[in-house]
Amino acid sequence: MGSAGSADRYLPDTVQQAVKILVVGAFGVGKTTLVGSVSEIEPLRTEEHITEASAGVDDLAGVGTKHTTTVAMDFGRITLNPRIALYLFGTPGQRRFWDLWEGLAEGALGVLALVDTRRIEDSFDVLEQLELRGLPFAVAVNEFPDSETYEIGEIRSALDLLDETPVVLCDARDPRSSVEALITLVQYVFERAARPAAPQEPAV
Amino acid sequence: MTAPGEQPERAVRSYVITKGRARPSRNTINVDTLLVAADPGRPLPVTASREETALVRMCARLLSLAEAAAHLSLPVSLVKVVASDLVDSGHLAARSGIPEAAGPDTQLLQEVLDGLRRLR
Numbered sequence: 001m002g003s004a005g006s007a008d009r010y011l012p013d014t015v016q017q018a019v020k021i022l023v024v025g026a027f028g029v030g031k032t033t034l035v036g037s038v039s040e041i042e043p044l045r046t047e048e049h050i051t052e053a054s055a056g057v058d059d060l061a062g063v064g065t066k067h068t069t070t071v072a073m074d075f076g077r078i079t080l081n082p083r084i085a086l087y088l089f090g091t092p093g094q095r096r097f098w099d100l101w102e103g104l105a106e107g108a109l110g111v112l113a114l115v116d117t118r119r120i121e122d123s124f125d126v127l128e129q130l131e132l133r134g135l136p137f138a139v140a141v142n143e144f145p146d147s148e149t150y151e152i153g154e155i156r157s158a159l160d161l162l163d164e165t166p167v168v169l170c171d172a173r174d175p176r177s178s179v180e181a182l183i184t185l186v187q188y189v190f191e192r193a194a195r196p197a198a199p200q201e202p203a204v
Numbered sequence: 205m206t207a208p209g210e211q212p213e214r215a216v217r218s219y220v221i222t223k224g225r226a227r228p229s230r231n232t233i234n235v236d237t238l239l240v241a242a243d244p245g246r247p248l249p250v251t252a253s254r255e256e257t258a259l260v261r262m263c264a265r266l267l268s269l270a271e272a273a274a275h276l277s278l279p280v281s282l283v284k285v286v287a288s289d290l291v292d293s294g295h296l297a298a299r300s301g302i303p304e305a306a307g308p309d310t311q312l313l314q315e316v317l318d319g320l321r322r323l324r
Binding site for chain 2: 009010011012013015016017018019020038041044045046047048049070075077078080081083084085086087089103104106107109175176179180182183186187189190193194
């Protein structure tokens with residue numbers, strides 16, 4: 001949307017609450033495109049240092065070596081009303097960044113998982129991790145111009161999702177389409193939060 | 205000592221700036237914490253680091269920690285530590301996001317939904 005000079009980089013002083021949504025997905029799936037299409041500011045980039053253990057032969061001596069990697073995250077902002085600002089963080093989906101999710105996901109409304117049907121297998125690990133970590137998420141299928149067209153049901157079964165997980169088709173370049181994907185996620189999170197905790201009943 | 209304009213090695217510098225700490229003094233400081241210089245602006249001590257001074261200046265008006273870090277080209281982990289100290293010392297005021305344990309309430313989610321729907 002609009003570009004931001006330094007004059008309008010700031011939030012209105014009336015804003016009291018920031019909320020955030022993570023946008024995760026495999027490399028090249030369109031995270032930055034989606035963030036950029038809905039952000040009211042020029043998307044910004046932060047760097048975070050993470051320490052990762054080296055896997056494989058290094059560990060043979062029983063001395064785990066660690067090294068520091070820099071991970072870049074693009075993020076954007078939408079001031080939703082005078083009181084609330086929404087931040088969208090594009091977060092890489094590779095295995096070595098999963099621990100980074102923990103910190104970022106603290107207090108997040110939810111996660112939008114972007115999927116590219118041309119490389120659907122790239123998404124399996126990411127979606128499995130989201131389920132394992134109990135992070136509320138919706139799947140947005142970013143339709144590239146050369147993507148084949150699939151029914152939502154086909155995609156759902158290919159991804160082996162829980163029945164309750166929403167799936168939506170989107171074009172990450174299109175602000176309206178990206179907003180619809182975010183609405184789908186927040187609607188889902190809202191319904192989860194609104195429904196009373198289900199008592200653990202044995203199956204009949 | 206570093207010559208003016210020289211960019212020292214970042215990994216070493218971060219550690220020095222934060223006085224050897226990797227974690228902020230407050231665990232409520234996160235990327236989406238909103239920061240603003242405390243009013244009335246208390247002068248920083250003369251011993252304040254360049255990063256502390258820059259962060260307070262950057263937060264002359266309301267901004268998220270992530271934005272401040274990006275504009276200052278500093279790593280988020282470092283800015284968390286510096287911001288946390290400045291909140292402790294009363295130079296910055298923080299408006300936090302949602303506490304980790306509490307999770308968003310339905311009223312807040314409804315407001316977010318309404319806000320997103322207005323963008324349709």
